[in-house]
Amino acid sequence: MDFTRLARAEGRDDTTMHRIYRNYVRNNWFVKLILVYAGIAVLTIATLSYFAYVSLAKSIVDNKLDDQKNAMKSVDQFIESKYDAVQLMLQSIYRDQQLSDNVSYLLKNSYENYVSYRLDKFVNSANGVSKGLDFFKDRLEDDPDIENIILYSAEKQFLFVNDQHNLSKLVETKAARSYVPDAMILPNMDISTPNEWVRKAIGQWKPELIAVQSVINDMATYKMAGQLIVYYNSEAVTRALANYGESLPGYILALTPDGKVLFDSSGQYYGDLYPYASRIYGADGSAALDQDAYVSMLNAKHPGYVVVGIVPKAELAAYTQDLMRLIILIAIAGIFVAILIPSIFVLNFAKRVNRIIRSMRKVETGDMTVRIQDAREDELGQISRGFNDMLDELTRYIERVYKAEISQKQTELSALQARIHPHFLYNTLEVIRMRAVSQGVHDVGDMIYSLAGLFKSFVQSQxxxxxxxxxxxxxxxxxxxxxxxxxxxxxxxxxxxxxxxxxxxxxxxxxxxxxxxxxxxxxxxxxxxxxxxxxxxxxxxxxxxxxxxxxxxxxxxxxxxxxxxxxxxxxxxxxxxxxxxxxxxxxxxxxxxxxxxxxxxxxxxxxxxxxxxxxxxxxxxxxxxxx
CATH class of the missing domain: 3.30.565.10 (Histidine kinase-like ATPase, C-terminal domain)
Known part of the structure; x- marks a missing residue:
């Protein structure tokens, strides 16, 4: 029973649609014209809107990726500038004989001997000035991005640490008690993350640190005396990237070859290995990380790191949502205007055509007084004036021809009025005669009265x-x-x-x-x-x-x-x-x-x-x- 009702309902819908099509579409050329034009307009505007969206969306994505590449260059420039600053620091040490002697003596002797050495130099100095380790304190004051300057003695196995608080301390790192000497003799990149054992030894646990490391040689023997290690705080880069505002998409990483995080603009991967490092190396523009993302890589001058820009595709899609809504609104408005204005014109044209058709139908019923009032000079105006001229001529023709026919019909009417059936006259007179003979005068009078009235009516010309x-x-x-x-x-x-x-x-x-x-x-x-x-x-x-x-x-x-x-x-x-x-x-x-x-x-x-x-x-x- 349910299937039967469904079939009947579908049949009614089909009948209704067929009736609508038959009444309003099939025999209505203007409706067909509007529908065809509307279909073409919708298809054209939709196609143009699609290509416009694709082009503009690509432009937005490219602009966002360009913004990120510029930010990546800022990160690379920051790291390069800090590396160059350390190299300049070493050159300053080597060029200054007193400073070089002080650093070499510190790295080759115990700190107590170094203090005695410094006092002797001070006493024997003619002007009472002898350059010592204050050089490193000056560098800390000059560059607020430096967290620590560390001198490591390869011979005595200690760390001499300077920090931003103008405090210096000596940290013993004998191999019997620490893994620092083992870590320091390992081949290290010039730019890397701080060594965990060094961090532990000096008590430095800030995550946003970049370590720039360089060997210090004894100028007398040209043998390695120790190492210079400078810890830079990368928060300065983060502050610089903040100038991009919300226009900077995704996040930027500076990674060592083994995937350690030197810099992370998002702050979520410091202290860990980047989990998707193996996927981004060799990625051709995009990679499947925690989500599909665009990947940009900037190779630095030094092999110790690479700068990587990562933008989730979903994030870039969010930037194009407003564009999509705007294009849809413009497309809808364009479709509305593109259909409305021609439809008004076509409907007005159809109204004028229907006026002509209605006038023709009135003429079909015999109404010759119909006239079409249309003063326009276009084709329909010319048809309307031709129609009016035709009716004027037809009216004049009726005056000439049909009046003659009416006169002829009137003559036939007069003949019909004068035509009295002989049997009618004979029978009437016979009845009058018989009735007069047999019944008296009343009926005869009635019949004569009626007959006289008829004769009087017949002869009138009305x-x-x-x-x-x-x-x-x-x-x-x-x-x-x-x-x-x-x-x-x-x-x-x-x-x-x-x-x-x-x-x-x-x-x-x-x-x-x-x-x-x-x-x-x-x-x-x-x-x-x-x-x-x-x-x-x-x-x-x-x-x-x-x-x-x-x-x-x-x-x-x-x-x-x-x-x-x-x-x-x-x-x-x-x-x-x-x-x-x-x-x-x-x-x-x-x-x-x-x-x-x-x-x-x-x-x-x-x-x-x-x-x-x-x-x-x-x-x-x-x-x-x-x-």
Whole structure:
């Protein structure tokens, strides 16, 4: 049952869609034009919007990656500058003989001996000045990025540490008690992360440190006396990168070849090995890290590190979301404008075309007064003026030709009015004679009165009379036959008195009644009856003439209907009375009015007459037939 209801619902939907298509699309060229244009506009704007988005999104991604590359250069420049500063520090030591002697003596002797050495130098100095280890304190003051300057004695195995607080300390690192000597003799890069054993020995646990390490040679023997180690704080780089603001995407790393983190702009990988180091080395523009990301690499001058820029693709996609929304809004607005403006033009064009079509249909109904008001100079304006000119010419033609035809019809009407059936005159006079002989004068008087009234009406030249006058003439005519066929024939009229003042073509009912008397009345029956009913339906009046006479055979009825529908068909066998009434009504009032007939053999005939509901006017005359 559920499947049945579903099928029915789908059938109704299909029928509804088909009906909508049939009524509003299939036969409407303008709707088709708008739909086709709308489809082309939507497809074109959507395609252009897509390519615009792809191009602009690529430009945004490229700009963001360029910003990150510039930031990577800043990181590299920072590390390079610190390396160069250490090299300059060494050169300063080597160039200054006193300073070189002091450093060499410290690295080759115990600290106590160095202190004695310094006192002797001070005493024996002519000016009382001897350069010592204050040189390193000055470097700490000059560069706030330096956290520690460390001198390591390869011979005595101690660390001489200077820090930003102007404190110096000596840390013993004998091999029996520390792994520092072992760590210091290992091959180390010039730039690296601080050694864990050195960190532990000097108590330095800040994570954001870069170690720049260099060998110190004895200038007298050119043998290694020890090492100079400088710890730089990379927070200065982080502060410098803050100048990029939110425009800097992703994060930047400075990594040693074994994956140790020298610098991390995100701050999350300090003190650890970078977990995706093996993936980024050799990556061609992108790599699958914790998420898909763009990878940029900047090789430094020194082999001790590499600068890496990492931007998650999802983060860059977030930058293009606003662009996507903007392009969608612009595309929707563009589609709306691109469809609305042509649609307004096309609909206005369709309105003008429909106005022409409606005017043509009015002309089809006989309204020759229609004119199209369109002052534009385009094609439709020219068609409208041509249509108006055609109607003017057609009206003039009707004045010349159809008035002549109406005059001819009026002549036929006069002939019809003058045409009195010989049997009618003979039988009427016979009835008057017989009735006068056998019954006295009352009935004779009535018949003579009715006959006189009919003769008087026939000879009048009016083409239009009131409905009451037409009904009175019909009543007089029927009264004659009621008296003639006494007790065998009855008639009845049904009409509201308010309809009596309406105008009607003269003799528009009498020929219908005569047809019944001549062809339908059955003298062998006592229940012959004819009824005339008149009702008003809005702006039209309907007259039904019904009888119970002989009726009309189907073939004969079809011939009569053909003549009524197509008056131009000449058929001598067709009823002259019906045809004449029908033609006069249509000539006077147009196609919607006229005569209809229906009949059943042996059952009777029904004739319907339609004419407009117009009130009688005193100046009505035969010229009205032209209207």
């Amino acid at each position: 083409a239009v009379v009131t409905l009451q006058e037409e009904l009175d003439n019909c009543r007089k005519y029927l009264e004659l036959f009621r008296i003639r066929y006494k007790d065998k024939f009855q008639y009845a009229f049904h009409a509201d008195s308010e309809l009596h003042g309406l105008e009607v073509a003269k003799m528009s009912l009498q020929p219908l009644i005569e047809n019944y008397i001549v062809h339908g009345l059955r003298t062998d029956r006592d229940d012959n009856r004819i009824e005339i009913s008149i009702v008003r339906e809005e702006d039209r009046v309907r007259i039904d003439v019904r009888d119970n006479g002989n009726g009309i055979a189907k073939s004969r009825l079809e011939e009569i209907r053909q003549v009524l529908r197509f008056p131009e068909i000449v058929n001598e066998k067709a009823s002259f009375g019906l045809r004449s009434v029908n033609e006069r009504l249509q000539l006077m009032h147009g196609k919607p009015f006229g005569v209809e007939i229906d009949s059943e053999p042996g059952q009777g005939t029904s004739v319907t007459v339609w004419f407009p509901a117009k009130e009688w006017r005193e100046n009505t005359n035969v010229s009205r037939l032209s209207g």
